[in-house]
Amino acid sequence: MSDTANKIGTSHLQRAAFVYIRQSSASQVEHNRESTQRQYALAQRATALGWSQQQVNVVDDDLGLSGASTARRGGFARMTAEVALGHVGIILGLEVSRLARNNADWYRLLDLCTMTDTLIGDADGVYNPAHFNDRLLLGLKGTMSEAELHILRARLDGGIRNKAARGELRRGLPTGLVWGEADGEVRLHPDEAVVSALHAVFARFNEFGSARRVWLWLRSENLSFPLQLNRNEQIRWVAPTYNAIYNVLTNPVYAGAYCYGKTRTERYVDKHGTLKTRLRRLPQSQWAVLIREHHEGYIDWATYEANQMRLAANTKPRPHETGGAVREGAALLQGLATCGHCGRSLKTHYRGTKNDVISASNIQFTFWPFSATVNASSASCWLRPGRNPYENPRKSSS
Template sequence: MIEHSKIATGHLARQAIVYLRQSSASQVENNRESTDRQYALSGRARELGWPTERIVVIDEDLGLSGSGSVMRSGFARLTSEVALARVGIVLGLEVSRLARNNADWHRLIELAGLTDTLIGDADGIYHPALFNDRLLLGLKGAMSEAELHVLRARLDGGIRNKAARGELRRGLPVGFIWGEDDGEILIHPDEAVSHVIRTIFARFAELGSARRVWLWLRANDIKFPLRLGEHQDLRWSEASYHGVHAVLANPVYAGAYVYGKNRHETVLDETGARRKRVRKLPRDEWQVLIKDHHQGYIDWPAFEVNQQRMATNTQPRPHSDASRHSAGAVREGGALLQGIAHCGHCGRRLRTHYRGRNAAPGYHCAGKIIVDGRGVYCLNIGGVQIDEAVAAAFLEALEPARLTATIEAAERLESDREATLKQWRLDVERAQFAVNRAERRYRAVDPDNRLVARSLEREWEEALRALEAAKTELARREEARPRLLSSQERAKLLTLGVDLVSVWHAPSTTARDHKELLRTLIEEVTLHVDRDNACARLTLRWKGGATGQLEVALPRSRPATVRTDEDTLTLVRRLAPHYPDAVIAGVLNRQGRQTARGHRFDANRVGNLRRHWNIPACKARPQTADGDILTIRQAASVLGVAPSTLHRHLNDGLIRGEQITPGAPWRIRLTNELKARFLTTPDDGFEPIRDALDTLGLSRQALLQRVRHGELESVHVIRGQRKGLWIKTIDQNPTLFEHMP
């Protein structure tokens, strides 16, 4: 930096920014020499003439790459200061410290040239407004970007070349360790670790669902090993679904070496900012796939079968390509054909439903067709007769395999218990090893060093407690273990096993067991319903491609034996033109009426009753006119009073109303005469009801009685402090006073 002639007085009046950056946190931690050299640029700025108070150091980008794939707040701050013409010079150790991509670098050069800002590095001071300096800065930026590309290409090429030979050492899943030779992968020497992994694959082969394997591990309290780091000890914790699924989906467990399963991409979000994402690639796009690379827990054909099985367990999206072939995982519902039944009319997969108090299963097609302007299902059928027919065909097909299936079931029960107990025995061995190690460490320490001895003694005691807990749990499980079958009991079991129908209908056989057994032989069932002949035609597609036909008779629909009584129907016909369904339901309930099934009425039941008997619904009335019949609420809104006021006048008999039936809402005929009785200001001779009681010397009951008989004239004042009922007490008929005491 010897070109002091480019520094003008205007530059010295602005700030001098020293920009610091290193590509990674490890460089910041380990490569301190580069960091110190960049901070030393502050002294160089003072030598060039900038005072200390106008020297700004921007170092918040330490540990961030300058390739442009990450957001650098320090560089953004630098760019904004340059754009505002607040910077006289920008100092950096080299161009690559400012930016390693041409987009950011040329944007900074453009802004610096427009705002007369200098750029300085270890080679000199440049003025971006000058052509030669601008050209040199552009070449330096291009070379910096090329350097990054070359370095990355060299590293990636070496990595890919080593991965293509299966020798690139990367993180291994739990259950494997690296050997001493290049690319050598060995099964973990800890028998407890390998036993858990083998148990997961064995359980999946039996249960067919990653979730059910996870639940089995949780039910038997089998711990799962976790690796926190390459050089750290394993940690045993409660099994998680993610851990079980990762074991089943990882091809390394099938003896394959894999590299490049994912692709890192940079995309623009809705704000235009760059974001990184990881996209999983299909198998045919993996960069490296070496089968039989090392000894696995399963072979490659078994791995492919497991992947296909997990794919079918995933619920497909509607109308997707997989929806036609994926049956989904077996669930707890009683519908035997859940997931494998398809509509014989449109080909869609049937959905299940349950109705009635006993939750009888049924099947319906989710695809609707338009009939008379309304959408209806193209298939909707009860599943009791269908399931019984398919179960009978399944049991008939199993006739030759009954004995073999019973023997395998008994052996499987015994092996399951043995697998669970083996894991607990290994836990006891692991706890015993921890005790022995803690004891050796305690005995090796100097007894006088009590600070260390107390800690080792505490670890020894904790290990002893863990060993005792493991032994207690093993003893409890050994005691709860059912005893093995004797030869006589096995022979009796085989005799009973011949009757597979009894086993199928046994209370201990769950609906999930039924469906799992059914799927071992039946691939798909297609239902076609013929309502005219009251039958369902079933096409069974067996494993291997064979098909079979079944015809199931359906119960014919019978006329309803119960119906709503005629009095209730007549009342509904009278109320429907005037009131909505909810109001009609309230009237019927207040009169103690019930539906044909003995239920209380609600809006839905009244609506269904109307539609069944073609009773028209209440329609909204136009704006009221003189003499129209209104509800209490509507009349109160027109007269300017509260609905409770009209209810009180109806109870006192001061105004007249009507009900279609007892319990129905009151209605009022709004006439001009009635409107004239609700005033804002009363005429002369009217007094409030309290004053009228004193003037006339009557009780309230006697006064209201004479108003009802028309002997006294009354109006209702709707505003003011003395609003309410007013009585006319002056110029009354003389006969009125003859009744006074």
């Protein structure tokens, strides 16, 4: 590696010097202020290397953002664009990890710097990516930066999983449960009104067997339901919603179980080519931690599993599968629907495509054996008084 003075030429000094500043999180920006000040001090180093103050551009748009990818890092994207246009003579960062912790992003930047003869500098020296030895060293630094991120994540995740395996990792609890003083201790909420409201939900579900009927019962009784968005917030009493009742019935924590790892983060590319992440719910057999009888619950585990089977049976089944509630089809209300005027049997059929939402407005009844159609949302009937009950309404109206 040649000396710094020999690497910086006139062509570099005629272009701008970019100082890139980044901290990985808002907490680091607030608490690790010494590191931030050291990064800002690189602007003085740029002037010491020969650039004027007017040529020095400080890029601090990405403070509080991770360097694992370029997503949302507008400052890095703007700096890369300037490098590609040949407007940058040198990029200064406290260390390689400030610029990128992903080899794909790092080598893309190195390739652009090589093509535009842009230098890269850190606390150890100044490098020219066009030189083989300098590029080799920068590549090793980038690889070590990515490996360091993997090691940090593995160490952190390992500690979290180890604590969760003992049932001591404190995470958000649903309404009606609070953390105790001991490690992993979970208690029922001290407010008896909250406990009674949740006990009522499970008792009514045991009686009705339907989450919707429990919700309708609460509404008919004009009962409020407790809501607590986080543990630092006070309990609020609100009108019950179906989602709130369903979430109570399906949450295993109410059955005295400690759960961890019920979801998995997946990365995918959307239709616009953007890399995004999403949460995927896992079946119970794939949960990372499931400790039954971890704490006192509102129901036992056997009751919880029975409730899940009842809820699943209420769900509309897929084609060629048994179970579920009947919601539509030619057999709906078979032998039950009759004409209010003549007493003759009716059968059902539907308007529109199969993708239409089933509602009262697109369900129709047909008089059997004629094809006289009656709209379920209409108060009138084709066979109203004064009309021949054996006359086909369509023929008479044509």
